[in-house]
Amino acid sequence: GENVEQHPSTLSVQEGDSAVIKCTYSDSASNYFPWYKQELGKRPQLIIDIRSNVGEKKDQRIAVTLNKTAKHFSLHITETQPEDSAVYFCAASSNTNAGKSTFGDGTTLTVKP
Amino acid sequence: NAGVMQNPRHLVRRRGQEARLRCSPMKGHSHVYWYRQLPEEGLKFMVYLQKENIIDESGMPKERFSAEFPKEGPSILRIQQVVRGDSAAYFCASSVDRGNQPQHFGDGTRLSIL
Secondary structure (H helix, E strand, O other): OOOEEEEOOEEEEEOOOOEEEEEEEOOOOOOEEEEEEEOOOOOOEEEEEEEOOOOEEEEOOEEEEEEOOOOEEEEEEOOOOHHHOEEEEEEEEOHHHOOOOEEOOOEEEEEEO | OOOOEEEOOEEEEOOOOOEEEEEEOOOOOOEEEEEEEOOOOOEEEEEEEEOOEEEEOOOOOOOOEEEEOOOOOOEEEEEOOOOHHHOEEEEEEEEOOOOOOOOEEOOOEEEEEO
16 A cells, blocks of 8 residues: 655744655555645644646645655745644545545644744 | 534543544535544544445454444444543545545544543
8 A cells, every 4th residue: 555754753944944844655656645734733734735747836835846756745835934833744645545545644843933 | 615524522431432423524525534643643544435335444443443424414433342542533534526636624523531
């Protein structure tokens, strides 16, 4: 089955700096890669996703890049703000996995004011 | 348009009791997923259901756990004879179709076993 590894497990940045979180996946059939943000005690919320037919997607301060050959994808947050502090999860899924998403273990991002 | 609704938000049970967790998907969604999250850990897939069908239960423990998604009503995750190790947050998510579609999560049920 699919295996998703996420790094780093914790990340601390100064407000205004950029943050990058990286994930690798094992199943070459995976073709959908969402990112979720989970604040303490709350539900995971989809913040951005990318499909395997594109290499990059951007939404304001958030961008995701995908390298299918190397089987890795990354989340980039620019101009970080204290409210970006949360746990971020990457995930991978494919039609061959019957729609199941495999999640990374999460990255705890702390943005210091 | 109401989101994914889970209830109860908090559930306390004594060892050996049964826990029933409910999930109503978003309107128009017929695919439901259950995940378990231990404190400060990631989301672990448990089961994927479509109306009246279990599609993938590869993440479900073989004993004491069961799930259903009847034609009418919410999806139910049932844990029989609970043990302390069952204490966790259980999240439900739904999607409009199978495969590569965004999943929308509910607020979760925090299960505590005394």
